[in-house]
Amino acid sequence: MPKPGFPTTRMRRNRYDDWTRRLVAENALSANDLIWPVFVHGGDEARIEVPTLPGVSRLSIKELVKNVGDAKSVGIPMVAVFPVVEPSLKTEDAEEAYNADNLVCRAVAAVKEAHDGIGVMCDVALDPFTSHGHDGLMRDGKIVNDETVDVLCKQAVTQAKAGCDVIAPSDMMDGRVGAIRGALDEEGFQHVRIMAYSAKYASALYGPFRDAVGSAPNLSGGDKKTYQMDPANSDEALREVALDIEEGADMVMVKPGLFYLDILRRVKEIFSMPTFAYQVSGEYAMLKVAGQQNLVDGEKVMDEALIACKRAGANGILTYAALETAKKLT
Numbered sequence: 296m297p298k299p300g301f302p303t304t305r306m307r308r309n310r311y312d313d314w315t316r317r318l319v320a321e322n323a324l325s326a327n328d329l330i331w332p333v334f335v336h337g338g339d340e341a342r343i344e345v346p347t348l349p350g351v352s353r354l355s356i357k358e359l360v361k362n363v364g365d366a367k368s369v370g371i372p373m374v375a376v377f378p379v380v381e382p383s384l385k386t387e388d389a390e391e392a393y394n395a396d397n398l399v400c401r402a403v404a405a406v407k408e409a410h411d412g413i414g415v416m417c418d419v420a421l422d423p424f425t426s427h428g429h430d431g432l433m434r435d436g437k438i439v440n441d442e443t444v445d446v447l448c449k450q451a452v453t454q455a456k457a458g459c460d461v462i463a464p465s466d467m468m469d470g471r472v473g474a475i476r477g478a479l480d481e482e483g484f485q486h487v488r489i490m491a492y493s494a495k496y497a498s499a500l501y502g503p504f505r506d507a508v509g510s511a512p513n514l515s516g517g518d519k520k521t522y523q524m525d526p527a528n529s530d531e532a533l534r535e536v537a538l539d540i541e542e543g544a545d546m547v548m549v550k551p552g553l554f555y556l557d558i559l560r561r562v563k564e565i566f567s568m569p570t571f572a573y574q575v576s577g578e579y580a581m582l583k584v585a586g587q588q589n590l591v592d593g594e595k596v597m598d599e600a601l602i603a604c605k606r607a608g609a610n611g612i613l614t615y616a617a618l619e620t621a622k623k624l625t
């Protein structure tokens with residue numbers, strides 16, 4: 296028998312009731328933490344399912360506008376719009392990326408016209424628009440940096456003109472944040488924010504996303520290791536983030552999410568920046584499929600994955616589960 300009063304400190308006391316557990320909780324997830332990535336296609340069909348991304352569809356512009364309204368009504372602060380570009384519009388040099396009337400620009404303009412009070416973010420990277428599926432321009436089989444950055448600047452300005460609030464360079468070219476900041480400012484878009492995909496890894500978890508936007512066949516088994524980061528590296532992520540901040544990033548991102556929580560924690564602690572995690576398509580799909588097959592409780596593991604990102608230091612999370620999660624929270 297332990298002595299009366301032993302042990303003095305009993306960690307379990309604060310866990311005794313639901314209300315104490317709530318009282319001492321160190322982190323909480325709210326709709327304000329969620330960014331919802333959405334796919335838009337150029338056709339009339341309201342929704343086209345993505346087989347490798349359970350519960351996610353490519354939306355027509357009309358359906359997108361409706362869905363952004365749903366997101367707004369449950370308090371989601373921002374959506375990230377990704378275009379599914381017609382294969383016939385993809386070229387070696389991604390000219391469609393800076394066509395002012397391209398799909399993503401039409402979608403952004405439609406959303407901004409229908410709704411205020413919700414932010415719209417767009418990726419800056421060439422992969423939806425290149426015939427080879429890479430984020431940059433290819434010359435003699437290599438992805439060239441500086442020439443790509445010139446095109447990214449044109450793409451960013453084009454998207455800002457369409458009404459995009461947050462430009463999110465996801466291409467991992469060197470110097471792109473500074474160049475894009477300069478290009479935006481020169482065109483009078485000082486208020487347009489930059490969320491830099493600063494520590495973006497060459498991950499195998501992007502597969503379902505590439506199916507969704509249709510870039511997988513273009514890339515045809517190729518990888519992005521000459522520009523995205525090696526999953527073995529951590530210090531290098533800090534150098535990437537430091538550069539992006541120096542170049543003018545307003546917010547930084549670590550991507551993927553759950554496999555890279557150590558990076559998220561280091562970035563948040565060292566830079567104290569608004570820091571975001573991207574729960575990418577592969578990690579979302581794994582949790583969903585495991586839930587659908589009753590291997591785990593799908594809803595609970597999703598909630599646990601999202602609070603894990605918060606605990607690691609994320610100010611917010613990009614997740615395909617944003618709408619369903621925000622609905623539960625409101």
Ligand code: PBG
Nearest residue numbers: 420422465500501504575576577
């Ligand atoms: C485009 C881009 C990718 C993702 C976001 N922007 C794919 C890639 O870099 O190949 C991945 C998102 C996800 O998997 O959910 N550069």
